[in-house]
Amino acid sequence: MNPSVPPARRSNTLSSSLGLGEKLFASSDERRFATAIEKGLDEVEAGLLSHMGFADEIADATSRYLLEAGGKRVRPVLALLTAQLGDGNNADVVTAAQAVEITHLASLYHDDVMDEAQLRRGVPSAQNVWGNSVAILTGDLLFARASKLIAGLGSEALILQSNTFERLCLGQLHETLGPKPDENPVEHYLQVLADKTGSLIATAAEVGVMFSNAPKEYTVPVRDFGEKIGVAFQLIDDVIDLSAETGKTGKKAGTDLRSGVATLPLLYLRELALTDSDAAELLTRIERDVNANFYGEGDEAAIDAAVTDLREHAVTKKTLDEARRWGREAVEALAPLPDGSVKKALTRFAESIVERSN
Numbered sequence: 001m002n003p004s005v006p007p008a009r010r011s012n013t014l015s016s017s018l019g020l021g022e023k024l025f026a027s028s029d030e031r032r033f034a035t036a037i038e039k040g041l042d043e044v045e046a047g048l049l050s051h052m053g054f055a056d057e058i059a060d061a062t063s064r065y066l067l068e069a070g071g072k073r074v075r076p077v078l079a080l081l082t083a084q085l086g087d088g089n090n091a092d093v094v095t096a097a098q099a100v101e102i103t104h105l106a107s108l109y110h111d112d113v114m115d116e117a118q119l120r121r122g123v124p125s126a127q128n129v130w131g132n133s134v135a136i137l138t139g140d141l142l143f144a145r146a147s148k149l150i151a152g153l154g155s156e157a158l159i160l161q162s163n164t165f166e167r168l169c170l171g172q173l174h175e176t177l178g179p180k181p182d183e184n185p186v187e188h189y190l191q192v193l194a195d196k197t198g199s200l201i202a203t204a205a206e207v208g209v210m211f212s213n214a215p216k217e218y219t220v221p222v223r224d225f226g227e228k229i230g231v232a233f234q235l236i237d238d239v240i241d242l243s244a245e246t247g248k249t250g251k252k253a254g255t256d257l258r259s260g261v262a263t264l265p266l267l268y269l270r271e272l273a274l275t276d277s278d279a280a281e282l283l284t285r286i287e288r289d290v291n292a293n294f295y296g297e298g299d300e301a302a303i304d305a306a307v308t309d310l311r312e313h314a315v316t317k318k319t320l321d322e323a324r325r326w327g328r329e330a331v332e333a334l335a336p337l338p339d340g341s342v343k344k345a346l347t348r349f350a351e352s353i354v355e356r357s358n
Contacts, residue, residue, distance in 0.1 A: 033341040221337055
């Protein structure tokens, strides 16, 4: 089966995709900086289409499926931005950015199998089209292709990729097993986000420094920035999951909640329910209706009402505040970097992450 999906929907401008556009870059030097990022993104995109092609017809179709469904290319953008701390874009920076994005895409195939997701980027998830086995094998193929690209960049890059892949796997494992009896569920969840999302975004920031001959002392600041903004990114996703604006999100409000995924608003609600009767009542309704839905006996109107109540509850505002805190800490991590276009762009990058609505 070779379903067609719309052409790749990556934004052609930094302004529309990540808020890094003409209003940010006013001077001629800053505009040249923005143009360099755009040019690099075009090179990354062209390379992705090439590197993710396979001679096998089925493998070719499945591997390109999520790539062609779209995406903001957050990780390549970050690699290209941090590369401007050194010599700027070069072939190695572009290759590393492509490898990071392919690794990300590979992880999505596996995540959707684990989460039994029905949609990804507005199209049916891969396992919903081809089944779990094909989706898992496609993810494996893409991990192999990313490793091949990284291997061509030397041992340091290969070690970084291996360490990142290890954290991705550990994050998924810990998410699957859940917190230990003596472990704080919120702290456990934030660590899962740091491993599953933050680690790869941190790697994207690091390879930009690594392959642009930027000063090595910039490595830790951009790595810390990437990991923290990765956690913020995922926490905003937790808020967006409850959004009533399904036209923007491309998903039904409360998709994660309906699937039994415990995002931060629900974890905060569980904490509050220990001492607050209203929170306990809402938690009871959510758990009852989600469980009934799991067994095909759910009342759609009741679930919709529970999602609305959770969206309007203080715990969702608390989640948004937590995302903004991680965003602020990400910007603070940039303090050792020199003032200029790169720090300005990375700061705006962080702001756009916590301001997004889809």
